[in-house]
Structures are given as C-alpha cells and as structure tokens.
Amino acid sequence: MSKARYHHGDLKHAILEASLELIKTGGLEALTLRAVAGKLGVSHAAPIHHFPTRAVLLGALAEQGFERFATALEAALEPSTTDPDHDLLLRVGRAYLTFASENPQYYRLMFGAELSTEAVQTPALRDHSSRALAVLKTAAGPNALLAWAVVHGLVQLRVGPYLCATETERASMEQQVAEALVTFTSSLHGNFRSDS
C-alpha cells in the first residue's frame, strides 16, 4: 500500500510513528520537525504540510495518547485475565498505572505542561480525556478527584527522580506504588459512608 513511492503516500501516519519513536528514545526535546523528516528520508519542510506547526504535531500525538489511554481504562471496567480482582477501583487504578508505566512518553505529553493551550482544546482530545474521566467517576464515585490525584501523583513520583535516587530504589518502588494503591482503595472503602 503505502510504498515508499515518491509522494510518500502515508506521510502523516509515518510522521506520527517516527515522532513516537523519537520521543521514546530521546524525550520530548528530541522531537524536532527536522529530525522526523530526516528519519523518514524526506525534506526538512515536508512535515509542515501535514502538521502546520510543531505544536500541532504534539497535539496530534497527545490526542492519540488519550485515545489509547481511555481505551485502556475502559477495558479495566470489567475483570480480565490480567487483573481478575473484584474491586473495580483497584482494577482501574492498576490499569492507569500500567498505561503510564508502559507509555511514559505519552503520559508526559498528555499531562505535562508543554502542550499548547490550543492543542488542549481540540474537540477530539477533550472527547478522549472525558472518556477517561468517566471511567474514573464510575470506579470512584464522588471521590473521583481524589482517586485521580492518587494515581496521577503515584505516576509522577515513580517517574521522577526525587523519591528514588538509585536504580535499586527505583525497582523497589514499583512494589511500593502497587501497595500504596491498595492501601488507598481499602482506606477509601472504609470511608464510604456519606460523610458530607
């Protein structure tokens, strides 16, 4: 299909794929329009015709990320073979942490501060993020904000350099994070009386 014929044929998709690879290996700073073009063997200005601006490209990547994120969370709404736990909130929380673990580059892009405000207001992007939020509301009820904060914070701290300096600490942290999530859900369930 999308042969490497002259008019590249599927440059838009190819650009998104190449961008992801660049981000995975070199971080967001490595995502240069010219680097993408070079990786694909096209001229330095070719990407502009599909993504008029670097910010637009970042937005498109984030949108893709949110779609996969929402899908992953929705899949956790019912027990699966990978996580047959009966606690809905715990399952969704685990799915959240798993996605962020396996796609740190997406996660940074989605929730970091380097997305332009225009990109954030894209209808498609907002649609996917709403889907994710809906899953959290289903799983955590009125405590959705708190639950989101917990998983979001755990993700950030796990990725960040302050809690785990050495590499061994980093390894043990996976365990700690998983336990913290369990502690949270159980303590929250113990507090599920309508207190306010």
Added chain:
Amino acid sequence: MSKARYHHGDLKHAILEASLELIKTGGLEALTLRAVAGKLGVSHAAPIHHFPTRAVLLGALAEQGFERFATALEAALEPSTTDPDHDLLLRVGRAYLTFASENPQYYRLMFGAELSTEAVQTPALRDHSSRALAVLKTAAGPNALLAWAVVHGLVQLRVGPYLCATETERASMEQQVAEALVTFTSSLHGNFRSDS
C-alpha cells in the same frame, strides 16, 4: 551596593530574579538567556559568565524553589495562625497545596520533566528535596508515599486543563481540592491499623 555600575555588580542575583519574572508571565518557554539579558540591559552573552548553560540556570532556579518549598513545609509542622488545625498531616498537606498554588512556576520547574538530569543531581537541590520529603514522612509516617502522591496529584490536576474546562469550574475546584484533602486524611486515619 549593587548599583547599576558598569560591572553590573550583582548580575547573578539579578539574573535569577529576572528569570523568575519571565517564567511567571510567560512560562518556561519565555525564559530565554537573551530575554533575561535584554530585561537587565546587558549584552546577550552576559548571563553565560554566571550560568554557563541554560540548563544550569534552570537548575539554580529549581534549587531556589526547593529551598523555599522545604521551608514552607517545615513551617507547617506546628500549628500557626494561618492554619491552627490540630491534624499534622492536614496542615502539611494544606501548606503543600498553598505553596504550589502561589508558586506554580517554581512547582512546574521542580517537578516537571524539563530539568536536566545533571541539575537534579546537584547536592544542594537534593538536600532541599530531602528536607521536604522528611517533613512528609514526619506527617504521614509509613504512608508518606501515598500522601505525597495525593497532594502532588491534586496540584497537577488543579493546574491542568482536563478537570476544569471553564473558568467557573476552575474556581470551584479550589474548594473540591481542599475537601479531597480532608477526605483523604480522615480516611487514612481511619485505616491507621497496621494492616500489612
């Protein structure tokens, strides 16, 4: 003292101050070595002699931020006039949220992903971040990781664009965040039996 004499006299301090202002108004992207120089009326290469690299300047700013952050948290260890609550964890959590609210530019710099790894490993910076972590451990005991995740996550979601699209939602969110913190501390206290 630091008159605007030719040899600027206190350029290092002046650069840090000007950098903070630039970040406050225009975000991290607006922090350009040349913009700083222009703001201070010096030549475009003057900052290099005090901060050999933009990354080093960012590191110095982050270090300053962590110092103020740790100091703010330590001050919350005992009841004050601003927060006379008797619950230690709640006081520290509020101080955390307050600092991040009043210094979002510092917070993004400190916990965002745009700090170079070399900057993060600066002894002074690690020292200050350890102080902050120590306060959290004092306040939350074995659940320090979970507590940190909660406040960190709340900060991020409050700042981010996904939970509050409109400006009115954003206003009501302050309230929601404060309530979520209370819900968390009380549910955690209810679960303080040594369960594992």
Added chain:
DNA sequence: CCCTCCAACTTGTCATTGACAAGATATGCG
C-alpha cells in the same frame, strides 16, 4: 600615583531549529 592583571562584560559568529515562500513533481481526472 601609575602600572599591571584579572574578572566582568561586549561584540561577533556559528549551528540548530521552526516557519515561510516559491518552485518542482507526480497523481488523478476529464
């Protein structure tokens, strides 16, 4: 008081990058 030296600052330059303009090329359609 002057001379020397050094740190602080300036001027000039280069490579990288995003963005744009204008031209070239292939693909599809009549």
Added chain:
DNA sequence: CGCATATCTTGTCAATGACAAGTTGGAGGG
C-alpha cells in the same frame, strides 16, 4: 493527452544557545 491540485523540495529568514576573542573597569602592588 493535458491540466489542476495535492504533495514534496529547495532556499531563506529570524530566534536562540553556545562559543571565541576583544574590551573595559577596577583592584592591588610597586
């Protein structure tokens, strides 16, 4: 076959970080 259009290329510009080499001012020794 010929034209129109989307797609891609080449060329260029401004902004920026980084570096090199020159300039200035003032501090300290004689």
